[in-house]
Amino acid sequence: MNKKETIAEVGFILDTYCEGCLVKKFLRQDYGKCAAQKFCIRECTVGEQLKKLGKNLT
Template sequence: MKPSMRKELLSQVEGLMNQYCNGCFLHKYLKREDGRRAAHRFCITQCTVGEQLQEYGKKLN
């Protein structure tokens, strides 16, 4: 993968995280009620933003 393409993908990932994940009310609630692992599992398996982040991760590998 070209360095410029990698840099663009990382920029998109950072943008998504800043826009949707930082300060996510649902993540905070799940973390408080069910613990950090449950909140993380939700983000990875059920959150649409988490699914998009996974797609970007597959492209980076």
């Protein structure tokens, strides 16, 4: 997968799964942006997918 395809895939995933995520919204309201980002990166399966795609960009 080239960089252009990877970026498109990341955008699709963010728009599809992360845009209206209730868990992210709840964590952000109660614990702040940093806690929500930590959850998304470390525990969410979508975040794991995004990390794998991000490695293709470096």
